[in-house]
Amino acid sequence: MKKVTAFLFTCMALQNMSAQSFIQAYKNRADMVTQTNINTNLQDFAGLGVKKTGTTANNNALDWLKSKYLSYGYTAADLSEDTFTYAGNTSKNLIITKTGTLYPNKYVIICGHYDTIVGAGVSDNGSGTSIILEAARILKDVPTEYSIKFIHFSGEEQGLVGSSHYVDNVAYQGNTRVLDIKLVLNIDQVGGLIGNNNNTITCERDTGGVSSNNTASNAVTQELMACTTLYSPLQTNLSYAYNSDYIPFEAKGYTITGFYETIESNNQHTVSDTFANLDPVYVFNVGKAAVGALQHFAVASTNNNLLSTNESSVQKSGEAVRIYPNPAQNLVTVEFQQKVKQFNIEINDMAGNTVLALENQEKINTSGLKNGVYTFTIKTEKGNTTKKIIINK
Structure with a gap:
């Protein structure tokens, strides 16, 4: 995962809150993120060891992810794999698709990588992995107008290998855009350091690369900031997108945004990136923000039933x-x-x-x-x- 050293612009996203309405059903579902589930996911992730791309531990992590989705009620038909090779080893991206009610062929992607390079990588990126799992569990039976793809990439630590393969071979085929993607929300390293005042999350917008998608990225990042303050106790910082799995999407002109820890732990890519050293409450709060934002972007039902919001x-x-x-x-x-x-x-x-x-x-x-x-x-x-x-x- 990246290391951001740029100056961060502190922002409470208050300018957006008047335009972006609070929705009680979205808050109810955001509040269904549980600290117990977050902790369990993080500890299970840690127990899988060093999940370097192409290793047995990496394959075990993939199997663990698949078993989690099946336990939530997703079927084998909802799951797909994107296989790629790196340095002679095979690894896979895991994609779970939840079909939208009005726009089944237009996708909101929430993604993060599950591979690690040194140590268990509980913050980088067990934190993002655990949040994506919670979002998928909670929204399993919630109707959304847009389809959602929950994607777990491998090969991030070797230079965005897995996400690049997905973009070049699934989202695009040759010069043809195959997937109509509304936006990509990437979650990478949001564990913080235990003992820090982890009350702020960094929201990342596109400021470079393909210039034609910068305005759209800035707009959705402002919406991400507003959702964060509406559906979680966190404040927000505004920064730029850099060196994570949304970048291959950006290079093809897609709209991107993302979450990253504000006070950096500096434990990434070390044996110190452990459950004991991150702040699980911070991950829990980012999870609330993510569930709130994902509902906003995918336009979830506003019916107030907590699990299944279909009108029966x-x-x-x-x-x-x-x-x-x-x-x-x-x-x-x-x-x-x-x-x-x-x-x-x-x-x-x-x-x-x-x-x-x-x-x-x-x-x-x-x-x-x-x-x-x-x-x-x-x-x-x-x-x-x-x-x-x-x-x-």
Whole structure:
């Protein structure tokens, strides 16, 4: 990963907030980023060792990423791999595609690299990797107008090899632009250093390269800054894009933006880039900013249901469902306006973990659930509906 030494312009992005509205549903989903999940992802990433491009550890990291997406409910058809070679070794970029409702062939890309060159690279770039995973988990069932590609690049540390291969062979083929990309949001090294006052994140805009895309990049970076202040507790710095996986996209004229830590840890590319040395709360807060911004860029549903924000086909068909009482204690009732022969119920906590899965059960014993907020998803042959229920004993 890069080292930025340029002067950074401190900015709170207040000038954009009047034009960019706060959306409660976006904030609710941003708040679904959990410190537990961030920590687990970072520690798992550290446990995979030195993930140098083309090594067994690098391949193991790829398998770990794929298993995470499958656990979130993505299917094998949603996942694709872009294989390339470097110095005689084979490595792969991993691409997960979530299809948009109005513009299925226009993409918002959120990306970061998973390879490391010295040490475990928990900040550079386990931090970006963990945030992309959380964003994919949270937005799995949230309708977005634009398609989203969650991309994990390898070969970054050898000179943007993986992202260059993807741009030259997937986004472009020869001189033909194949992918219509709305923008690229790159997240690289946002772990900070534990003990620093990590209350600010750097937002990066395009200031060089292909000049025709600079204005668009500046505009979306201003939007990124506004989203950061709307959906996270972080302040923002404005800087320039440099030497990470968005650069090959920029060279082809695409619009780019990105996140990078403001107070540099200087642990990148050393054995000191460990979980113990980064600030996990900083990663957590950047994750909130990323989820808020990604919803803005992809134009996510503003329905306030937390997990599935589709207007339920159950409700459209007249089979409205009541789940009560709310708050509840030890018993929750599911009641349909019309008789439903077959239905399934899935109850998830706010970390996205399934705590109960039931079939055709209208009286649900919740005595085993701890106090807190849960999502109850009712699935029938005609569709799904999700409601938020508070358990308060």
